[in-house]
Amino acid sequence: MIAMRSIVKRFGRQAVLRDIDADVRSARVTALVGPNGAGKTTLLKLLLGLARPDGGTIAVAGRVLDGSPDYRVAIGYMPQIARFPAHVSGRELLTTLASLRPGARTPDLTLSEAFELGGAFDRPLGTLSGGTRQKVNAVLAFAFKPQLLILDEPTAGLDPLASRVLKDRILAERATGGTILITSHVLPELEELADDVLFLADGSVKWQGPARELKMSTGQGTLERAVAQLLAGRAMLAVA
Amino acid sequence: MTEVLCLLRPAWREALRGRWLIGLAIALAGAGEMLIRFGGGGATTIVSLLDVVLIVTPLAALVVGTMQVHNAREITELFLAQPIARRRLFIGLYLGTALPLAAALTIGLLAPFAWHGLLFSPLAASLLRLGAATAALTMIGSAVAFVVALKADDRVRALGFALGGWLIGAVLWDGVILLLALLFGDRPVEIPLLVALAFNPIDLARVLLLLGTDAAALFGYTGAVVQHTMGTAAGHALLITALALWLALPLWFAARTFDHKDF
């Protein structure tokens, strides 16, 4: 679904991403993990066209990104907890997003029902709690039947029940052929979701492949421990 | 362009429901009301309002514009992730900021005249000029604010630049011009000075507004020169073109910055 080749990104003189070669496979959930400052958010921004790489190419669904916005029709993006306009309701925002996708089918609001958002979807976002806002955020990302979902810390701020609902929805998307790229600090959250892992540290890909292989190769039972092992290995490398 | 219109809708809602914009309009209307009450609503009122327009409008546009760009940062990122070209998104964001502000300021300015029944009085022409100048200065100020805010990612720095820009345009530039005038003393440097004024949109608007009142007639030789050169249709066209450039160039620059910006 996504193919990144030799991606380089600098902010000023500091290289944030160096020579990234990575793939996100279709109809799978890929967990993008790594310590703070590893370049995860930057990578997502490059995929979305919010920023442009200084070198290398990115292809999404076979199309090489060239500044044209059309490929984003297929993407649903859920940013980190966002401060959206305080006086606009989720539904109004949804209407606006729909208008940016000419020919889009009627938005899919099943997630809103699953969250039991009810009237909150019609209230100004500024009056909602952080968790409720995050639910609205999720509804917007899933509303247009995206082939590719890019979710940045999607469960942050959600209560366990809502978190469960969201995870079920992610799995349902995968079951119908959707591709999901997800980041999270809370690795146990990813445990039951991640098919593949893309481990980023210091702007480079340190490991990528199926989650199962990661656990096997590190000899750890959970994703959290496996990643901790990777991090520790990295620390040892640094010491060495 | 329908996308641009669609982007405007939430911006309008945000502006209308957020009370500060309405508060700004009401404050302006209040000032106008006072001036009409205590100034008699005649030409003197217009001249006093001229000060308000020339000082408040660019300041409001610069401050509000810069803040708005930064406040809208996250929603901008969400929009950027949608299938819309950056240039259109930029136009939508700019108009979404500048139009409600221009509307609020213009309405706030003219409202007291409307309810005193003065809109279609002999003041109409002056009021039209005043309203147009308010709208133009708001659009220009917002465009400059977009340049500043897109160039300076740090909110405080951006605000500092915006205020600095206002200070230059509203005060310092004229100080330089005064210095030049004193340097050249008695020589008739009206025309070079007019050219120097054209590099400042606030001065341009001021000259345009002064031409609208009979104040220019009261300034002897200089007033006569200004009236002769700028009071003509060609002079007006020149002033308006200069103002239009002041809108177009910052906008073009801001749009270019937006196109190439990493969010």
Next chain:
Amino acid sequence: MIIGALVFAIQTGLLIVSPQGPIRTVSAAVAAARPGDTIRVRTGTYREPTITIDRPLTIIGDSGAVLDGQGRHAILIVHADHVTVRGLDFIDTGMAYTEDRAALRVADARDCRVEHNRFERTFFAIYLAAATDCVIADNVITGRPGREAATGNGIHMWSSRNILVAGNRISGHRDGIYLEFTRHADVRGNVSEGNVRYGMHFMYSDSSNYAGNTFRANGSGVAVMYTRVVRMTGNVFTSNHGAVSYGLLFKEIQDPYLDGNLFSGNTVGLLADGADRLIAVHNRFEDNGWALRLFGSTVDGRFEANTFRRNSFDVAVNGNGTSTVFNGNWWDGYHGWDLNHDGIGDVPYRPMRLFAMLIEQAPPALLLQRSLFVKVLDAAERVLPVLTPTLVIDEHPLMRAPVGAAR
């Protein structure tokens, strides 16, 4: 028939001129009249060569009695004492570049009255040369404003004495009212507006009075030059704007006295260039570009109990200051206080702002008028009074505008 009319005239002292009557021209009536007779001109248009009145007569026109110069010649010359001309319409003298062609000329005559006449499209309307003890009253004079050279003066007085000019309306001429070498003139209640050059212009005309006149929207305003002892009271000088416009210009004047006049909406209200011992009391200066401009040659003047309101600049003097004294005037820019409630501000007022002084040095800087920078300058002056030039100072500014000042 003519003989019958003459017999009638001898019996009554009255000659009738009418288009159908026995006497069909004014000239014929004048020729037939005896001193002291009255000539009555009936309604009609009379086209005849220039009429010369050489004996004391009264000529009265009925409404619509028109003397037509046919665009070619002067109409009436008064060359005798005790002549009255009343109620006639004088039209179309045409232009004349080689002579001061006038509709009505009074030359070397005493005791004339020119009243209630109308003058239209005349080069000069009324022209007095060496006239004495005359009354010019209630005439309506309408010229055709054009280039300065294409029109003469409305009421022109040269080398005359004791002239009362009252209640006339003059417009569209070069100078509305013009006096030269004329003494003891009394000019009152006239309205002079829309004249090409000056509403009133006088030179070498000492000891004269000007009261209750209105001078409005003339090319340059009113100019008074080379004259001693001028009294101007209750006049209105208004709406004179342009590059070289003023309400009133004093040039090389001694002992002018201004009382109760209104100067409003002029580029410069009063411009004094060499006025000695100028006294101005109870005048109002409103809505002018500059209320007062005093050139350095103006000495020993005194301004008291005047009102200055809404002028862009109240006072400007050039050079190093002025010996003119300002005392007890009301200034709308004065923000002082009055702790002992005697109606006089406790701190002096300096009506010449810093910006006004800078403008004197660099006139183009006027382009900055109404800019925030200039307001900042003004505010700085208020905080730091040391910035304000001390060229002009009112030691006892009034707290309240004097009532009853001007009309």
